[in-house]
Amino acid sequence: MKILNTIRDLARTQPETLAYISPKTEITYSELWRYSEQVATNLFNQDLKRHSPILIYGHMEASMIISFLGCVKLGHPYIPIDTSIPMDRVVNIINNADVELVINCSGQEMDLDISALSIVSFEEIQLLQPAVQQIDSTNWVNGDDNFYIIYTSGSTGNPKGVQISADNLDSFVNWMTNDFPIHGPHRFLNQAPYSFDLSVMDIYPALVSGGTIFAITKEMIAKPKLLFEALNHSKTEIWTSTPSFVQMCLMDPSFNEDLLPELAVFLFCGEILPVDICRQLLERFPKARIFNTYGPTEATVAVTSVEVTAEMLDSIPFLPIGKPKNDTQLLFLDEHGEEVQTGALGEMVIIGPSVSKGYLGQPELTERAFFEYKGQQAYRTGDSGCRDNSGQIFYKGRIDFQIKLHGYRMELEEIEYQIAKSTFVKTAAVIPIYQKDRIEYLLAAIIPNKHEFEKEYQLTSAIKKEIGEFLPAYMIPRKFSYQKELPITSNGKMDRKAIKEMVLK
Incomplete structure (x- = not known):
C-alpha cells in the first residue's frame, strides 16, 4: 500500500x-x-x-x-x-x-x-x-x-x-x-x-x-x-x-x-x-x-x-464548494433519477474511487445509499446542490433531516429517538436554528410527561442527564422548549416548519 x-x-x-x-x-x-x-x-x-x-x-x-x-x-x-x-x-x-x-x-x-x-x-x-x-x-x-x-x-x-x-x-x-x-x-x-x-x-x-x-x-x-x-x-x-x-x-x-x-x-x-x-x-x-x-x-x-x-469574496454572497478532484464525478439528479440542467438544483451523487463500499453490517442502508454507475462506485449524498456555467458547485443544504453542526454530521431523527426514550418525555422534535444560512444550534421542542419539577430548567437538566448516557455532548440540543402539543402535517408527519414558528414566537 x-x-x-x-x-x-x-x-x-x-x-x-x-x-x-x-x-x-x-x-x-x-x-x-x-x-x-x-x-x-x-x-x-x-x-x-x-x-x-x-x-x-x-x-x-x-x-x-x-x-x-x-x-x-x-x-x-x-x-x-x-x-x-x-x-x-x-x-x-x-x-x-x-x-x-x-x-x-x-x-x-x-x-x-x-x-x-x-x-x-x-x-x-x-x-x-x-x-x-x-x-x-x-x-x-x-x-x-x-x-x-x-x-x-x-x-x-x-x-x-x-x-x-x-x-x-x-x-x-x-x-x-x-x-x-x-x-x-x-x-x-x-x-x-x-x-x-x-x-x-x-x-x-x-x-x-x-x-x-x-x-x-x-x-x-x-x-x-x-x-x-x-x-x-x-x-x-x-x-x-x-x-x-x-x-x-x-x-x-x-x-x-x-x-x-x-x-x-x-x-x-x-x-x-x-x-x-x-x-x-x-x-x-x-x-x-x-x-x-x-x-x-x-x-x-x-x-x-x-x-x-x-476577488471571489467581493463578487458573490455565498461561497462555492469548488470542483471535483480529477478522478471523481458529481451528478445532480432530480427525484426521478434524471440529471438536471446546469444551474438547477438536484441531489448530489458522487462517483469515483474514493467512494466507500458501504456501511458495515447494514446491507439495507448500503443498498439505499450506494450503487454502481458505469462500473464505478457511487453514493447518493442526500445533499442538494447545483453547478454553474463555469463548473463551480454550490451546496444548498440537506434534502432530508441530516445536518451538520460545528462540523459534526448528525441525523435529527437519531437525536429525537434518544430524547423520546427519556422518562420525562412524551414526544420530541429537534429543530435546527439558523443564523445567516448556517446552523447555529439545535432546539428541542418537547411534550413532557408528568413530573415533579417546579422549574423548567430542572426538567431540562434531568432530560440532558438521561440522554447524555446515549448521545455525545455535541448532539444534545442547546435549548429546550416545552409545549402541550406539536403540530403535524396532513399526512401525519411532524410539521417542522410549524413547530419552528411556534417555538420561536
Missing part, C-alpha cells in the same frame, strides 16, 4: 524528523514505524479473525496514531473512538462491528462487560515487548481491504459504520498532496478528534509528505489561554479545521499573523464556510491561502475544492 510504503521510507530517510507532537508526547518517524511494528507483533499473537476491525479508544494521543498503523500493518482496519463518545454508544459500535479487541490509549479504565471482547492498554503492549518482528508487507491492508471504519449518526438511533478502504484513502491522499500547496514537509494543525473524519485531512497528508502533526486537545480548546499558547509555539503552516473552530479563534484579536507567522494554508471542511470568516482571515493572515472543500464521510473526507480569493 502506497501510504505505508511512503511512511516506511520516511522512517529510513528522515528517522529523527518529528512525526507527531501532542501536549504529552513527541515521536519521530523512526519511533512511529518501530512502535507500530510492536503493536502489529502484539496483534499477531492475539489470534484474531482475519480483517476483523480493532477499536482504538483515546483522545489525541500519539499512541492512537501508532495503533492505527499497527492495525493496518497486520491487515486489520481500525475504528477510532474519542473519549467524548458515551460508553453506551461505544458498546453499540462494538456489537455492530463484531469487535474482538480494543486498544485503550486513553490511560483511563474502560468499564465494558462484553463477552469475547479483549481490552488491552497501549501501556501493556509497550511493557510486553515481545521480539518485535518485521511484519511482511503482504499482511498489510491493501486494495479494497478496509483501512478504517468511521461511525456516523444513524436515523434508527444506532450509529452506522462507514467502511473506507486502502484504495479509497490512497485516492484522497494523492489528491491532497498533489492538488493543494502542501508539497514537502510542513507542520499540520490537528484539531479534529480521530472519530471525526476531518482528522484524516491532516493525519495522512502530513505523514506521507514527511510533515509533522501538531495535535491540540479538547482541554486546550476549552481554555483559550492554553490554546493560544500552544498555537504560538506550534509553528503551524497548514491549518485544517471546521469553520466553527476558526470562528471561535477569530473572536480573539490576537489570532493573526503575529501569533502564527508561518501559517500558509487554511483548509476547511465539515460545514458551510461563511464569506465573513474568509474576509477576516485574509485581513489577519494576508500571506495565507484559503481553500473551501466539501465531502461526506462516505466519499473519504472531501471530493471538491476551491481557493477562496479576495
Whole structure:
C-alpha cells in the first residue's frame, strides 16, 4: 500500500524528523514505524479473525496514531473512538462491528462487560515487548481491504459504520498532496478528534509528505489561554479545521499573523464556510491561502475544492464548494433519477474511487445509499446542490433531516429517538436554528410527561442527564422548549416548519 510504503521510507530517510507532537508526547518517524511494528507483533499473537476491525479508544494521543498503523500493518482496519463518545454508544459500535479487541490509549479504565471482547492498554503492549518482528508487507491492508471504519449518526438511533478502504484513502491522499500547496514537509494543525473524519485531512497528508502533526486537545480548546499558547509555539503552516473552530479563534484579536507567522494554508471542511470568516482571515493572515472543500464521510473526507480569493469574496454572497478532484464525478439528479440542467438544483451523487463500499453490517442502508454507475462506485449524498456555467458547485443544504453542526454530521431523527426514550418525555422534535444560512444550534421542542419539577430548567437538566448516557455532548440540543402539543402535517408527519414558528414566537 502506497501510504505505508511512503511512511516506511520516511522512517529510513528522515528517522529523527518529528512525526507527531501532542501536549504529552513527541515521536519521530523512526519511533512511529518501530512502535507500530510492536503493536502489529502484539496483534499477531492475539489470534484474531482475519480483517476483523480493532477499536482504538483515546483522545489525541500519539499512541492512537501508532495503533492505527499497527492495525493496518497486520491487515486489520481500525475504528477510532474519542473519549467524548458515551460508553453506551461505544458498546453499540462494538456489537455492530463484531469487535474482538480494543486498544485503550486513553490511560483511563474502560468499564465494558462484553463477552469475547479483549481490552488491552497501549501501556501493556509497550511493557510486553515481545521480539518485535518485521511484519511482511503482504499482511498489510491493501486494495479494497478496509483501512478504517468511521461511525456516523444513524436515523434508527444506532450509529452506522462507514467502511473506507486502502484504495479509497490512497485516492484522497494523492489528491491532497498533489492538488493543494502542501508539497514537502510542513507542520499540520490537528484539531479534529480521530472519530471525526476531518482528522484524516491532516493525519495522512502530513505523514506521507514527511510533515509533522501538531495535535491540540479538547482541554486546550476549552481554555483559550492554553490554546493560544500552544498555537504560538506550534509553528503551524497548514491549518485544517471546521469553520466553527476558526470562528471561535477569530473572536480573539490576537489570532493573526503575529501569533502564527508561518501559517500558509487554511483548509476547511465539515460545514458551510461563511464569506465573513474568509474576509477576516485574509485581513489577519494576508500571506495565507484559503481553500473551501466539501465531502461526506462516505466519499473519504472531501471530493471538491476551491481557493477562496479576495476577488471571489467581493463578487458573490455565498461561497462555492469548488470542483471535483480529477478522478471523481458529481451528478445532480432530480427525484426521478434524471440529471438536471446546469444551474438547477438536484441531489448530489458522487462517483469515483474514493467512494466507500458501504456501511458495515447494514446491507439495507448500503443498498439505499450506494450503487454502481458505469462500473464505478457511487453514493447518493442526500445533499442538494447545483453547478454553474463555469463548473463551480454550490451546496444548498440537506434534502432530508441530516445536518451538520460545528462540523459534526448528525441525523435529527437519531437525536429525537434518544430524547423520546427519556422518562420525562412524551414526544420530541429537534429543530435546527439558523443564523445567516448556517446552523447555529439545535432546539428541542418537547411534550413532557408528568413530573415533579417546579422549574423548567430542572426538567431540562434531568432530560440532558438521561440522554447524555446515549448521545455525545455535541448532539444534545442547546435549548429546550416545552409545549402541550406539536403540530403535524396532513399526512401525519411532524410539521417542522410549524413547530419552528411556534417555538420561536
